[in-house]
Amino acid sequence: xxxxxxxxxxxxxxxxxxxxxxxxxxxxxxxxxxxxxxxxxxxxxxxxxxxxxxxxxxxxxxxxxxxxxxxxxxxxxxxxxxxxxxxxxxxxxxxxxxxxxxxxx
Amino acid sequence: xxxxxxxxxxxxxxxxxxxxxxxxxxxxxxxxxxxxxxxxxxxxxxxxxxxxxxxxxxxxxxxxxxxxxxxxxxxxxxxxxxxxxxxxxxxxxxxxxxxxxxxxxxxxxxxxxxxxxxxxxxxxxxxxxxxxxxxxxxxxxxxxxxxxxxxxxxxxxxxxxxxxxxxxxxxxxxxxxxxxxxxxxxxxxxxxxxxxxxxxxxxxxxxxxxxxxxxxxxxxxxxxxxxxxxxxxxxxxxxxxxxxxxxxxxxxxxxxxxxxxxxxxxxxxxxxxxxxxxxxxxxxxxxxxxxxxxxxxxxxxxxxxxxxxxxxxxxxxxxxxxxxxxxxxxxxxxxxxxxxxxxxxxxxxxxxxxxxxxxxxxxxxxxxxxxxxxxxxxxxxxxxxxxxxxxxxxxxxxxxxxxxxxxxxxxxxxxxxxxxxxxxxxxxxxxxxx
Ligand SMILES: Cc1cc2nc3c(=O)[nH]c(=O)nc-3n(C[C@H](O)[C@H](O)[C@H](O)COP(=O)(O)OP(=O)(O)OC[C@H]3O[C@@H](n4cnc5c(N)ncnc54)[C@H](O)[C@@H]3O)c2cc1C
Ligand code: SF4
Ligand code: SF4
Numbered sequence: 313x314x315x316x317x318x319x320x321x322x323x324x325x326x327x328x329x330x331x332x333x334x335x336x337x338x339x340x341x342x343x344x345x346x347x348x349x350x351x352x353x354x355x356x357x358x359x360x361x362x363x364x365x366x367x368x369x370x371x372x373x374x375x376x377x378x379x380x381x382x383x384x385x386x387x388x389x390x391x392x393x394x395x396x397x398x399x400x401x402x403x404x405x406x407x408x409x410x411x412x413x414x415x416x417x
Numbered sequence: 418x419x420x421x422x423x424x425x426x427x428x429x430x431x432x433x434x435x436x437x438x439x440x441x442x443x444x445x446x447x448x449x450x451x452x453x454x455x456x457x458x459x460x461x462x463x464x465x466x467x468x469x470x471x472x473x474x475x476x477x478x479x480x481x482x483x484x485x486x487x488x489x490x491x492x493x494x495x496x497x498x499x500x501x502x503x504x505x506x507x508x509x510x511x512x513x514x515x516x517x518x519x520x521x522x523x524x525x526x527x528x529x530x531x532x533x534x535x536x537x538x539x540x541x542x543x544x545x546x547x548x549x550x551x552x553x554x555x556x557x558x559x560x561x562x563x564x565x566x567x568x569x570x571x572x573x574x575x576x577x578x579x580x581x582x583x584x585x586x587x588x589x590x591x592x593x594x595x596x597x598x599x600x601x602x603x604x605x606x607x608x609x610x611x612x613x614x615x616x617x618x619x620x621x622x623x624x625x626x627x628x629x630x631x632x633x634x635x636x637x638x639x640x641x642x643x644x645x646x647x648x649x650x651x652x653x654x655x656x657x658x659x660x661x662x663x664x665x666x667x668x669x670x671x672x673x674x675x676x677x678x679x680x681x682x683x684x685x686x687x688x689x690x691x692x693x694x695x696x697x698x699x700x701x702x703x704x705x706x707x708x709x710x711x712x713x714x715x716x717x718x719x720x721x722x723x724x725x726x727x728x729x730x731x732x733x734x735x736x737x738x739x740x741x742x743x744x745x746x747x748x749x750x751x752x753x754x755x756x757x758x759x760x761x762x763x764x765x766x767x768x769x770x771x772x773x774x775x776x777x778x779x780x781x782x783x784x785x786x787x788x789x790x791x792x793x794x795x796x797x798x799x800x801x802x803x804x805x806x807x808x809x810x811x812x813x814x815x816x817x818x819x820x821x822x823x824x825x826x827x828x829x830x831x832x833x834x835x836x837x838x839x840x841x842x843x844x845x846x847x848x849x850x851x
Pocket of ligand 1: 405428429430431432433434451452453454457458459460461462463464465466467468546547548549578579580581602603604655656696697698699718719720721724725732733734735736738
């Protein structure tokens with residue numbers, strides 16, 4: 313790549329994922345609306361949730377499990393659609409009035 | 418059966434639900450419009466362009482108070498490879514004045530506006546309340562349960578406008594096996610830039626705006642991308658086919674980042690500040706995935722019935738939702754008048770869908786979603802087309818100009834596209850779009 317392109321690159325640094333999702337508002341409820349049964353995930357060959365969840369909420373652990381946190385969730389449904397292991401994901405909407413709140417989408 | 422609390426419960430205050438509630442309230446029926454978000458529109462995101470023509474019937478002169486960002490007067494279709502771009506750009510001044518064509522709008526604004534109209538007509542909007550299931554007696558749906566204390570709501574008819582995941586339609590057994598291959602996930606960044614910068618970069622003024630639909634630019638994942646102009650923000654995002662996405666090991670936000678760095682897109686979005694990141698699932702497969710839409714005491718409308726039209730150069734869901742909601746409302750009015758809320762009494766719904774653009778467009782474009790998301794259209798044709806155009810305009814002196822037919826057949830072979838496949842796709846395309 314040319315040096316001018318590299319210089320331009322510096323004016324526009326990549327954004328960390330935390331900053332990106334930090335732009336969206338979430339009114340978190342204390343009840344987890346989605347839970348993941350890590351024991352079902354162990355040995356899952358595809359682990360599709362890790363790549364597909366747009367909120368990056370499925371984090372692989374070194375011992376083959378999944379660490380999941382429901383708080384910054386778009387309630388989109390991608391995870392239960394791509395997961396094909398019965399019982400791994402228990403999915404519901406958050407309590408009325410809670411969860412993601414879009415303003416300019 | 419105990420007396421119902423209301424004539425009709427409409428679940429979901431998106432465009433489908435608000436339209437249904439408006440029709441019912443105007444006919445003098447008691448109707449509750451349930452919404453799980455703190456206000457109508459708070460849970461909803463989309464790419465960003467609505468085509469509100471159908472509102473001429475429900476809210477004449479709707480443009481006078483609709484919360485529009487910009488009127489689309491410039492519509493572009495772009496094919497991207499890693500370092501090339503081919504754009505077909507259409508402009509029309511006419512689309513910038515009444516009765517208008519398409520407009521960018523934020524869904525939290527649009528849906529809130531449409532639900533407020535239903536309220537003004539007499540519907541009761543209840544927010545921050547999630548419908549958690551159906552109440553049934555025998556085979557008949559007689560209401561919904563909610564997450565409010567003592568929250569059961571009984572009604573003669575339930576209209577499920579609860580969006581793409583529609584747990585109500587699933588609970589009613591209206592969907593068969595759910596297949597991830599029928600869905601795409603859309604992710605987008607709302608990126609702020611001063612209005613005059615947007616005007617200059619996109620060549621528009623005042624309330625004019627541009628809509629760019631993109632084939633390619635999705636990092637090798639089957640799908641599509643878009644850039645839309647709001648007043649002082651851009652909507653930049655992509656739509657990704659679910660099973661392909663997980664196979665590619667590229668995350669959605671990385672794909673948007675790649676799109677923003679493409680040499681054809683970067684000059685448009687550079688230096689903008691992300692104001693909101695959002696995601697939502699789209700029912701992509703149209704007719705082939707539609708559920709049963711009528712049951713005893715129940716209708717399903719909008720994305721809940723997979724009515725979004727996702728056919729490549731068209732991504733229209735809001736208009737299909739508003740129309741199907743309106744027709745569901747009309748059918749429920751008929752059923753209530755006849756005192757028959759069974760599936761037979763509600764049959765006017767599907768008749769209306771079949772007789773109007775809702776199912777006609779879907780039938781006409783039934784092959785389109787699969788064609789547009791096919792591997793050839795996604796991975797082979799963009800390079801073939803871009804390379805053909807590049808060679809057409811490249812000056813190779815002292816070599817003479819090659820004929821277009823020769824270039825195209827070279828590029829077709831280079832891309833590994835057989836004549837047979839090309840002919841078949843062209844025919845499919847003609848049948849769908851022609
Ligand atoms: C990335 C993306 C880009 C798109 N681009 C466009 C575009 O440019 N133009 C266009 O026309 N369409 C577009 N669409 C499609 C369009 O957004 C949908 O087709 C449309 O929103 C469908 O409207 P609806 O009323 O059926 O459902 P929704 O808009 O999804 O509304 C459903 C409502 O129901 C509520 N709800 C759900 N479950 C419950 C429950 N159990 N209890 C109470 N409330 C509930 C939700 O909170 C929501 O308000 C796009 C979609 C996506 C995801
Ligand atoms: S959630 Fe599903 S896809 Fe993800 S690791 Fe567990 S079983 Fe696999
Ligand atoms: S619903 Fe969407 S955002 Fe939430 S965990 Fe699942 S995939 Fe991630």
